[in-house]
Amino acid sequence: MANSNGRLAGKVAVITGAGRKKGLGEAIATRFSEEGATVVITDIGKPSGDHLPAGNIGTSEEMEEVADGVRSSTGGTIHTMVCDVRSEDDVIRTIADTVKTCGRLDIVVNNAGIGYIMKPLMELSIDEWDVVLDVNLRGPFLFTKHAAAQFVRQGEGGRIINIASQAAKSPAPLLIHYTSSKHGMIGLTRTAAVELGEHGITSNAVCPNHVxxxxxxxxxxxxxxxxxxxxxxxxxxxxxxxxxxxxGLPSDTANACVFFASDDASYITGESINVTGGEEMH
Ligand SMILES: NC(=O)c1ccc[n+]([C@@H]2O[C@H](COP(=O)([O-])OP(=O)(O)OC[C@H]3O[C@@H](n4cnc5c(N)ncnc54)[C@H](O)[C@@H]3O)[C@@H](O)[C@H]2O)c1
CATH class of the missing domain: 1.10.1220 (Arc Repressor Mutant)
Known part of the structure; x- marks a missing residue:
């Protein structure tokens, strides 16, 4: 049975890139469901091109297994949808299908990301740069844009939560594309907070260290x-x-997401909180 007394009871949340076992998205889905939210788990579903190979992405099969696991551990309502966050059509369809299936949308967690391409900057190809920027920054922009439009239509505010990284605050060797995308995510988070505040929409980021x-x-x-x-x-x-x-543990990040999604954080926007055991302090 869904937790009708939870901190997110009655809310509908979409989480991107949540189709891999042991991932941060699975943990966020679990904590949101424990707190009573209806959760839509989304992921790319199948390999794509040279840089999104089978071993590094959440396939449709794995996404269904993640959903089954969350459902059986929390008793909550969990849906799954294939969505490549780089595709504006996919993002629009996912938000429309969520509203059709669940009646509304309250929370988006931009969690999908690529961090496994690691090369010195002088060896990094433009394709590798582009795919990381596309998944880690273009995707969150598209979800912020179209979720905000849905939040405004509903007229009751909304929550955008971006999973950035310690690499959004500090450099990391071999990861110039990743650190650039995650630093960019802080700009996205802050600017969305400024533009969307008048609609009661908050935009915050969580910055984990290694998990x-x-x-x-x-x-x-x-x-x-x-x-x-x-x-x-x-x-x-x-x-x-x-x-x-x-x-860090996946649950550390998931707990910060519950906070940003809850009423306790209703007056907090534009923030980028470190979840790093004190490793990152600015
Ligand atoms: N693990 C860490 O140490 C760490 C630290 C800081 C931040 N992060 C961030 O946390 C987020 C989740 O990462 P994770 O560690 O759980 O890894 P993960 O590999 O389990 O999750 C990343 C997910 O993104 C999905 N994805 C990739 N391209 C996609 C696309 N085009 N469309 C939709 N989904 C796509 C993958 O299929 C995968 O399921 C990422 O944004 C990552 O940068 C991770």
Whole structure:
């Protein structure tokens, strides 16, 4: 049974890029559902081109497994929709189908992202730059634009939550495309907050440090190659820089998303909150 007393009871949330097991999107879907929201899990559904290969994306099959898992753990209402966030047609269709299926839209979490292409900037191709900017920045722009239009039609405000990164605040070697896209996401978050505030729409970002998701595991392996160590060595090194002494968990990010989606955050907009155990402080 859905939690009718939860902090998000009666709300409808779309989460992008939530079709991979152990991903931040799965954790956000779980926490939102625990708090009573109806959740629409979306993901690209199938490999696309050279840079979105099967092993690094949420397929339709995996997305259904994620949805089944959330449904059985929370008893909530979970829908799935295939949506490539780079496609304006897909974004428009996903918002329209959500409103048709669930009656309304209250929250969008821009979570889809690519972070597994890691190269020195002098070796990075324009295709690699473009695909990362398209998924990590064009996609959130499209969802912000079309969700805002739906929120304005409904006339009751709305919430946009962008999953940025520690890489939105600080540089990260081998990730110039990723850090540029995530820094850009802070500008998107702030400007949307300024323009949409008059409609009661808030726009905030969550900036996690390393979390060992599918994407995080690829980054650990690549960092290990550079540092001449294995994944355990990389994680031990990461922990030395984190005051709270552990790397992030998907639930850490999900809890921050619940806060931004809840009434408790109704007077907070344009913020980019670090969820890094103290590793990032500005
Ligand atoms: N894991 C970390 O250490 C970490 C840290 C900070 C921020 N983040 C951010 O968190 C978000 C989630 O990442 P994650 O670590 O859970 O990895 P993940 O690989 O589990 O999730 C990323 C998802 O994005 C989806 N995606 C990629 N291209 C897409 C497209 N064109 N359309 C729709 N979906 C698409 C993938 O299919 C995948 O399901 C990303 O934006 C990432 O940059 C992750």
């Amino acid at each position: 060992t998701t599918g994407l995080g595991a690829v980054q650990n392996a690549r960092r290990g190659e550079v540092l001449g160590t294995d994944t355990e060595g990389v994680l031990d090194f990461r922990k030395t820089k984190i005051p709270l002494g552990r790397v």
